[in-house]
Amino acid sequence: MSTISWDSTLASGTRRQFLGLAPALLLARKTDRPIGGAFVNDSFANGHRLRDRAAFRASSRQIRVPIVIVGGGIAGLSAAWRLDKRGIRDFVLLEMEKQAGGNARWGENDVSKFPWAAHYLPVPAKGESLARELMEELGVFRDGKWDERALCFDPQERLFLHGRWQEGIEPEIGSTPKDREQYKRFNDTIAELRATGQFTIPMERGARSSPLDRGSMGGWLADHRFDSTPLRWYVNYACRDDYGASAEDTSAWAGIHYFAARDPEEKGPLTWPEGNGWIAQRLLEKLNRYVRTGAGVYRIARDRSKLRVFTEEIEYIADWVIFAAPTFLASYIIEGMPPAAGFQYSPWLTANLTLDRIPAQKGAEAAWDNVIYDSPALGYVNATHMSLAAHVERTVWTFYWSLAEYTPQQARTLLLAKDWNYWKEAILNDLSRAHPEIRQCVRHIDIMRWGHAMVRPAPGFMFSAEREKWLKPQGHIYFANSDLSGFSIFEEAQYRGAKCGDIAFR
Amino acid sequence: MSLALFLSVFLIAACGLIYELIAGTLASYLLGDSVFQFSTIIGCYLFAMGIGSYLSKFLHRGLVARFVYIELMVGLVGGFSSSLLFLAFAYTEAFRLVLYVVVILVGTLVGLEIPLLMRILKERFEFRDLVSHVLTFDYLGALGASLLFPILLVPKLGLVRSALLFGIFNAGVALWSTFLFRGQLGGGYGLRAACFAVLAMLGAGTVFADRISSAADNSLYADEVIFSRNTRYQRIVLTKWKDDLRLFLNSHLQFSSRDEYRYHEALVHPGLAALPGARRVLVAGGGDGLAVREILKYPSIESVTLVDLDPEMTQLFTRHPVLSAMNQHAFSEPRVHVINADAFRWLDGNPDRFDFIVVDFPDPTSYSLGKLFTTTFYRLAAKHLNAGGLMVVQSTSPLFARQSYWCIVETVKQAGLRTYPYHLYVPSFGEWGFVIGSLVPYEAPRQLPSGLRFLAARNIPELFSFPNDMQPVPVEVNRLNDQILVRYYEREWKDIAR
């Protein structure tokens, strides 16, 4: 696949050479406007302290509480949601960050609310009872109908290729009859695989050990003689977008799951200006009294039948722990836990760009999700797309980049090594492929670096003994993070969390 | 001597920038989308300057004479650039081609100027001073031009004359150079003659300047343009031919003064006359105030709220003598409240209820306008109706865009309203359609306000009958997440255009 190194992307933008022409320089300077911004909410420091087993302040107080949930992402919040529904009030949820939500965190400025990572929920199908139950509770699903204001407005997606925008993300402009034949054959093959019933959401319902998991999605395409360049781009894009990994680095079973697990009854997805932050906020409104933010757990120790859960403020003495933080952290936190071998995580970079005006469009009208063909990044989501207004003058774009062209380790090093200015330039250069005047429109760019953003379904991982092992509780410690499903989506986080909430303390 | 030299640097820098600004302004003015126009024009222009400076190294002998010729060419092409562009827009299909050819031509020539001049001057000054001075005056010229352009040139001279004026400056610099560099030139009478010829052409151009610009704007529209303005939201153009005044928004005809009474009487009275006790009315869109004029014919009406996005539009129809006369000064009536806001958002955030709601938006030519024709919008509007109230919706042509029309009707129905579709003939539009949406059964009124020019109570039932070629067709409903209407509309009007 054509993954363009972003060093060359960057170089093309920094061509401020002396041309010998004063007006040229004058104009070049006139058109550049200052762009503010910074890295925000970096959790590297916290993570590295855990990794390096740095000294933590000893807790000054002890509190007894039957159940402690560690981690306030969708998984942890869903565990709390179930406990609360069961009438259990005696528990706390400990979240390391100042803001709960994890990968469903959100932000807000004078222009709009916006997501920091997770930004949509596909319309839950009939079998997805938990997701439907929650949506019903939140008023999004009522009397068998989905809330029109939460279903992504038309046009949902567009793709920039060959110099213009097309509607939809499957490459159409310039596609040959052979490409279209392969799209069709691909869809037919996926439909057959869907009919086997093994690709479900939550995955646990249908998943059966499969040889597909041993190979990569890229290999699977090759084996099935899918060699159309746009089709391979499309599949690779899906893997990068959903798993943060290229098709070559993604298990074929997981790659197929993305396409085969959904057959929605309504044109979606569900989305809000702040993405899944909307769901996180509604859950937090219900569950606020249990949630302690800025409460990172640095140690969990067994003490006879009790579990001692240490934060820097308070030590909790509990009977049960639901561990909803990423599973790889368990070995750093829980005494006596071995490392979560086989769990790999993709690092990500996301950015929120505030635009004072909307750049010109060539071709299809601005969509919710806007993808640039052949970009190493994943495009941007428009936060004001879900506004009712017919005329929008300012907006926020959330820019996504899974850095899938590197190994996770390389990408992490790079994320830490380069400064904000470097990433800002890289982002603007990438966007200027489709929006040459982007620099005149953007006022502010905040960037979030995610060291271990989401679990990576590498070949062999889905049905590995390692993953299976962590599904079982360790005494009274239950594991709940979405990474236990092998890939991270809202429904898996909710399912893992809710399941623990349903069984704990019984 | 040296001051004179650097003054010419100042002038040619100013000229260069002015041509670029003119091209950018003109393109934004004629095509809209100023960000795109300016960035592509600046980009091409700078790139062309790069070509120019690269080419300069291939010029060897007779540098002064070449410099003079280049100045003359810049003067000619730059000076006539805006006339040429106006005419190209009006009379050819290839406006963009002409635009970029002109920009690249001027850019290349301007790119040649400074390198050549530096080489001509390199004997006379230390290199260090030369670079410093030439660049200083170059920057100053650009500053002067960029300040002069918006403050003085555009408002006082207009684009056509400004270009010509700066063309004259270029030719002037050329002429002046023949004196300044007498020593390096030898003879030079032919050169001077060329200078005078160019000056004469540009001078003649200024005499005809007026004709060029009005000829250009007029030929776009069949009639004479009497007013045009780009607001934040749209381009408003008014044309007049004899007693026919026409309003265009983004080149879509909104009304013709000859037959708009048909449209507006049919829009308002079948609904409003059926509500004898109506007191409060909402008009969404309709910033021309013509629907409000019809509404005010009912003495029972206590308040009319008009929500239109564009303040310049409503101001124009409040203040302009001819236009405010058309709506009988509706916006100056104390009963009328004009609110400049996005109608969908306004309805969403406002609890007021009305007896009658007029929904008069431009046709669904884009997804952003299409939102105003969705189940969500009509459901929201219905929440603002008093018990027994009703709304009427502008629904495009049931003849030219039959599927679009019935799609709107079906969408209103899906929003939980009873629908009563009707249509009429408006000569300047053709067959046009509306639909009444109502919570309770609707009955056509038996009485209308006096003084209507088109509608009579006895004719109202006829409006609700559709001939064969406008009968309902199978359609899907227009929803926010699936705007089928925008796709119907695009396809149907494209077929007509062919």
Ligand SMILES: Cc1cc2nc3c(=O)[nH]c(=O)nc-3n(C[C@H](O)[C@H](O)[C@H](O)COP(=O)(O)OP(=O)(O)OC[C@H]3O[C@@H](n4cnc5c(N)ncnc54)[C@H](O)[C@@H]3O)c2cc1C
């Ligand atoms: C860029 C990006 C985009 C995504 N987009 C989508 C999308 O559009 N739709 C979708 O369905 N999914 C998306 N996802 C997947 C997303 O990961 C899941 O939807 C879901 O939010 C995961 O929730 P979780 O609770 O399992 O994990 P997380 O959200 O990672 O939650 C773990 C929580 O534990 C906390 N924590 C960590 N260590 C400690 C400690 N020591 N003590 C206390 N707390 C701790 C963390 O701060 C965090 O809040 C996206 C992911 C990324 C990275």
